[in-house]
Amino acid sequence: MGSVKRKSIENPIEGYDTPAEKQQKRGNELLNLDEPVACVHDVSYPEGYVPRASTSNLPDKDAKPAKEFPFTLDPFQAEAIKCLKNGESVLVSAHTSAGKTVVALYAIAMSLQNKQRVIYTSPIKALSNQKYREFKEELSDVGLMTGDVTIDPNASCLVMTTEIWRSMQYKGSEVTREVAWVIFDEVHYMRDRERGVVWEESIVMAPKNSRFVFLSATVPNAKEFADWVAKVHQQPCHIVYTDYRPTPLQHYFFPSGGNGLYLVVDEKGKFRENSFQKALNALVPPGEGDKKRENGKWQKGLFVGKAGEDSDIFKMVKMIIQRQYDPVICFSFSKRECEFLAMQMAKMDLNNEDEKVNIETIFWSAMDMLSEDDKKLPQVSNMLPLLKRGIGVHHSGLLPILKEVIEILFQEGLIKCLFATETFSIGLNMPAKTVVFTNVRKFDGDKFRWISSGEYIQMSGRAGRRGIDERGICILMVDEKLEPSTAKLMVKGSADSLNSAFHLSYNMLLNQIRSEDGDPVNLLRNSFYQFQVDQAIPDLVKQAKSLEEERDSIILEEEDSLENYYSLLQQFKSLKKDVRDIVLSPKYCLPFLQPGRLVSIQLIKVDDNLPSFSVKDDVTLGVIINFERIKGLSEDDTNKKPEDASYTVDILTRCAVHKDEAGKRTISIVPLKDPGEPAVVSLPISQAKIDSLSSVRLVIPKDLLPVEARENTLKKVSEVLSRFAKDGLPQLDPEDDMKVQSSSYRKAVRRIEALENLFEKHEIAKSPLIEQKLKLLHTKKQLTAKIKSIKRTMRSSTALAFKDELKARKRVLRRLGYVTSDDVVELKGKVACEISSADELTLTELMFNGVLKDIKVEEMVSLLSCFVWQEKLQDAQKPRDELELLFTQLQDTARRVAKVQLECKVQIDVENFVSSFRPDIMEAVFAWAKGSKFYEIMEITQVFEGSLIRAIRRLEEVLQQLIQAAKSIGETELEAKFEDAVIKIKRDIVFAASLYL
């Protein structure tokens, strides 16, 4: 990815190329820097669309453009603007730094020129604020609507969050009738698990006559998205795709404990294998830090530097400064890590005196809006010294105002080294020369996984300042070995594709049911999710067809009798396995696993998917060396009886050892006579590898390490074998020797005997080609099974996705009295309609149960805080008794709601649902509503300042929704109470206005 890819400009409109062609073009890298930067242009037409013949209502092509830019447009920008001029929707997919905003600006200018409204939506409030400021500077007629603020809602150009836009559409604001262009920024947010569905709703419900501009990071399936838009809105949708980066990137590795940088991918996008290997070799094997990593702690690898020695990150930053690679952004994946790393920079000073003065002025003028008390907050006062040295921290735990100051300082170039979390990689153009990844793994909720290529692209997009740096630099701090393929995938992989994250919510259903035209089924049918499922069907059909052809091409003679034989064989095998399982169950065989006993082992075939078809198994002999119990993962394994535990047996036998390039050894067991090393393999006895135990025991030398000793032992085995060549190796008799007493064993043995007789009688068994034939039959059977499973998926996807869930959820709504049986929204439903920022059902139930009525305002606010707090807090202290009591009431209500859902067959984990309400900030919010100062409440709880502020702001949002809800049921007292609550919490630093406004 990180390279500049130049492609020839395609003829627009006609360019109806398939993804395959595109791929080819992408591969075809022309690395001449002088050639113009190009893009791929494609159009999706809705089915049966006839391009407009008359262009009378279109603006004259030669007319003055709605906006002129003081610089020459990049081809992709020009291409996109051409589409806008034609009045058609466009999806622009390009890197963050490429300059997508230009397209948005043009669309806005065009609408303003035509006296039409235009809406700009972005996923994040902060981004909306920044865009508002940016647009306001260029054009005057701009308004802003977020959950926090509303400025000039009647303006022609409205900047808002996507959630607001969605609720406007549900409520039917007049804006929806006047909006000519809707701009969706960062539309790839659609794949967000929680919020992605908002984009789908907004796009599906958008006015049919408006046009769209979608701005997205690079997504490989842009065409699919455009096809969907074209289908849903019955209008052509253009795709302008470019991989272009204004500044090329170099990717370096920094092995932990090492000293230097290794160029792994150069600016031309070439992966340097040898340099990569060198980097890995320089990796100092982590010592004690290793243990910590195993335990899944977040501090992984960062403490490798021994005490007294500089930490890796310090060395790294020092080097960057020395080489003048600053400014630099260091990405890490947790807030605490971010702060911790910044603390390690204590000794560093990157700014001169002038800059320090500057910083101080900017800082204090921004902090001016805070009250005296708030200025004394530790986060505020601790931040300044750090900032003055040119070091910044940026993560969601910061006070919003601090975050903004840091952003501004960074843009001014006064911060040379910024420690940030992933959130910094989204949104406004804030590039640095260098980007450092402090980790190669990210914790995604259940495990540490490699950074995905999509994330890598997004974050590395911050490297390289257009027009300033010749190239951007990406440094990956590697603290563990990784395969070249993994590295390549991460650094050079393609962007994440845009997949639907559609899911249903009650609020969505109620809003759809409430409006006369709305029907949740229509929404589902038009969703991107359904579209993607539908797209997959032709593919499945094709697959099934080709498999069927393959199956039919296999023709066998005497198929019936062959099949008969085949099924006999299957029975025989499964019986044998049963017997073996009984005999070799630890209960019976443990006393016989002495060292020196000969065992027969099944040979593992290279091609494992084709089982052998002879009655006799291929076996070889080995000598037991030892056996041991497999240690379980959990502690309570010790309670298990020894019979139940699983064991592995170490067996000495002849093995073929292969080494692949990576140095990984693969060992396969071979017959005794074949060439190979004598080696010890350990096999779990629960697996079918060990066939049977013989009654022969050898004396084995104590020291088996020398190869000769092993060789000798194996020779002895061969000798034994030849001695018993006549009538085979004596086996341990299960019944006599091993005292196996089980009726199922005896039954199985009897049936095996009967089957063996049948085999002998079977005529086809004498056929010379029996093996091959059976193999063919087996393949055929497998194909049939595959076809069956494909057909099953096909059936399930032709049905409407989410159909069952929709039914179940409607059942819930009826059961709880939100809608009537003929889909009319009842009073409770109307209340739940209003609540979109918290769990609508639980909150509505709580309200109708009168819980909110009887308690004090502060208590109510405190209780509502459970709905908006999502972070999990370790060892948070319990709230005081009154609050605790309220919380139990909430939990009871939640449990009831969850149980009803479960009864209505909605898939839900009741306890999980109940524990999704967190009481962690109840105390703090209670104190805040009581009028405490912010620094006081920060002493009560351990949460990050920024997180708490966000929660309280969201709480205010919920309260506003509740005011509407109370209005609709006519409960004036409650309404007044909510209003009172808003007044109580809406003050001071928590609701300090954004610096961008």
Next chain:
Amino acid sequence: MRGVQLSLNKTQKLRLETALEKLESLSSTTSNNSNASVTVADTIPINYEDGVLKGHGTSEMDGRVVATICGVVERVNKLVYVRALRARYKPEIGDIIVGRVIEVAPKRWRLEINFSQDAVLMLSSMNLPDGIQRRRTAVDELNMRSIFEENDIVCAEVRGFQHDGSLYLQARSQKYRKLDRGQLLRISPYLVKRRKQHFHHLDQYGVDLILGCNGFIWVGEHVEAKDDMVVDQMIKSEQENASLSGSVSSCEQEQSHTSVEIRQHICRLANAVRVLSTLGFMVTVELIIELVDLSISHNLNIHEMLGAEFYVIVAEKEAERRSLATKKR
């Protein structure tokens, strides 16, 4: 039969009385909350220990919850409210209403909708003919009369309340339009039940029936609406027929004549609604059609539907139907 003056002869009177008695007895047996009806200042019995939420039509006086309007007490969990009967229309968000334009004001129309205040329909909340996206120009405002004039009948959706309690309307799609060539009927709002659908296209008669939640009922010639705003474009686009999809204004010019047959259908439907509302029965599409069919099967002329005999027949029929329904239960 409050205040209905019908010229009944003796037998008809008797029949009607028996039918109504039967209905009354049925309703008292089926619904147990007949004692829950209250008049103004009646105390509403509640369990004070639980705590209550007092909804519309209630107030607190000397520690008691009293009704402020006449109606039926309804309870949802802890919420207690009084649902008014035979009152003015009380709008709820999302209701479909039919109203009459009484004033063209700057950027807005004022509509009479049987609410305690006039409703406001903003120009910006209105779809332009052809469904094009509006441009914000002064010309638009000057041309407002080309969309609706005074005394036009309009259907719209309740969008919400302003802070001062005034009501705002909106027209989400092309089917919210000026209504012409038909009859407007005013009945008590409580007779119109809120349902999923309030727009009905009665194909067999070529008639549109709009049951406004505010008790205004429109029966008029069917107009094929070109509907761009409906979410389900796929289905609609198939139905869409270029020749039929003219806007409201162009319709006026194209077909100025309504066939006699359709006029008769309109009248018959309208009379059915009148009969139902006089008898105090719920007005639903099914019942209206049933009545029309009944009148045809009795070979009644349109004007005869308003005659005493038909009222009696309808009342008897309804009594029979309900008693059957209760028996089944």
